[in-house]
Amino acid sequence: MIHGGLRSGALPLLVLLSVALSSGVQGCSAGNRSSLDASSLATRSVEAARRGQRLALDERERWLLKQLxxxxxxxxxxxxxHGAIMSEGxxxxxxxxxxxxxxxxxxxPTFRRSMKHVVLLAHEATHVWQFQTRGLVYAADALANQGHAYATTGDRSQAYRYALDETTSFAALNxxxxGRLVEDYVRLVLYxxxxxxxxxxxxxxxxxxxARVEAELKAHVNPAFVSLEGAVARAIMSGESPPPATAP
Structure with a gap:
């Protein structure tokens, strides 16, 4: 999904304008050298805005995703x-x-250990898993189902809803x-x-x-899956306890 429209396009312009104004305040006497410095700074600023802040997973996040x-x-x-142009919306x-x-x-770090972040990580990491195991088809699938949900119900979030029974296969879900099922499992078990x-x-x-989610994860995602102990996992993700030295 690409959100943001004019907002994301406006960010580089604002950066350039800010740099230009800053150069004007400094004075024009430096001539070409000042112009070159401003241009270089603008280029670096726009690139930084485009890329955002890039962070590796911490040890707790890696532990949880390895469990799942x-x-x-x-x-x-x-x-x-975080905060890149593509990250808006x-x-x-x-x-x-x-x-x-x-x-x-x-x-x-406080946000990183919150329920809000942990359940979001579980959902979005499912999309990374989809990419690593199936390639970019996951993106087309997500967009197509969101588009269908919006066209038929006026609400794209309907694409995230699912029913579960003894015949439901994880592989058959969009x-x-x-992503929502894995998120929901973490929401329930940890919190x-x-x-x-x-x-x-x-x-x-x-x-x-x-029980159904755990069976499906074991069958279709992680053959070594072991049921999470909610209190233990919650303590690890909140920072109260360290993750095991060696994750299974």
């Missing part, structure tokens, strides 16, 4: 990108990069449903929060939901 995805996800290739995943807007301050995307929670029940 096992060897099927190369966590060392996952990068968090809703969070999105582009190949191995998880783009987060400015209201998701991942450079702040890209956004898979005791109800699933956001599950449409038949009243019929299924939360314990059955957890």
């Amino acid at each position: 995805f096992g060897a099927s996800l190369d966590v060392e290739r996952v990068t968090l990108v 809703a969070p999105r995943t582009v190949e191995n990069e998880i783009h987060l807007p400015k209201d998701k301050p991942v450079e702040d 890209a956004e449903q898979q 005791g929060a109800p699933p956001r995307g599950l449409t038949n929670a009243d019929v299924l029940g939360l314990e059955t939901f957890r």
